[in-house]
Amino acid sequence: MQFMLLFSRQGKLRLQKWYVPLSDKEKKKITRELVQTVLARKPKMCSFLEWRDLKIVYKRYASLYFCCAIEDQDNELITLEIIHRYVELLDKYFGSVCELDIIFNFEKAYFILDEFLLGGEVQETSKKNVLKAIEQADLLQELRFQAPGVIPNRSVQMHQETYSV
Numbered sequence: 001m002q003f004m005l006l007f008s009r010q011g012k013l014r015l016q017k018w019y020v021p022l023s024d025k026e027k028k029k030i031t032r033e034l035v036q037t038v039l040a041r042k043p044k045m046c047s048f049l050e051w052r053d054l055k056i057v058y059k060r061y062a063s064l065y066f067c068c069a070i071e072d073q074d075n076e077l078i079t080l081e082i083i084h085r086y087v088e089l090l091d092k093y094f095g096s097v098c099e100l101d102i103i104f105n106f107e108k109a110y111f112i113l114d115e116f117l118l119g120g121e122v123q124e125t126s127k128k129n130v131l132k133a134i135e136q137a138d139l140l141q142e143l144r145f146q147a148p149g150v151i152p153n154r155s156v157q158m159h160q161e162t163y164s165v
Contacts, residue, residue: 001079001120002054002069003030004113006102011035014102015109021122038065048076063099086116089130111137122142133137 006015013031026065037051038058049056051069055080058067066083070076089112090097094105102109115130117123124130 001072001074001082001118003120004069004117005031005034005067006063006109006163007035007038007065007067008099009039009060009065011039014064014099015106015113017110017113017117034067034069047080057083059087062089064102082117085127086113087126089116089127092127092131093134097118108134 002020003018005013005014007013016027016031018027034051034056037049038056041049043060044132047058049152053072054069055072055074055076056067056069057076059080060066066087068079068083070079087097090101090109093108093112094101112130112134115124115133124133
């Protein structure tokens with residue numbers, strides 16, 4: 001996967017993750033062009049399109065479009081499944097996710113994406129394992145904010161390694 005974009009029906013970019021090095025100017029140009037292209041398509045049209053030397057796979061969930069760019073030889077159906085799995089993870093974490101959850105908790109949306117995908121490739125297929133890692137990170141963050149400067153006598157297990165907090 002080259003990149004993933006989340007944008008609203010109004011064309012507002014809500015999340016972007018790039019797995020290839022591009023200048024900011026090129027990213028903005030690509031984003032603008034793709035958002036316009038996808039929004040101009042009719043709802044009954046196919047969710048795959050060829051664009052430049054890439055394939056674009058997108059899916060609309062409520063008011064958000066999830067859009068991925070993949071290489072020509074990559075499988076579009078697997079990419080649709082990746083998009084769906086990410087939406088399921090967001091839904092499980094936020095409890096019926098909506099656009100406002102992404103807007104006000106964008107760092108969590110990025111964190112969930114980073115636990116699921118690494119370098120544009122699926123890192124963890126188990127929803128349970130991804131959500132467990134996120135819950136542990138939330139617990140760690142909560143412990144740090146409860147008593148700054150005080151080290152609680154408790155350990156948090158993350159990714160098969162135990163860290164003392």
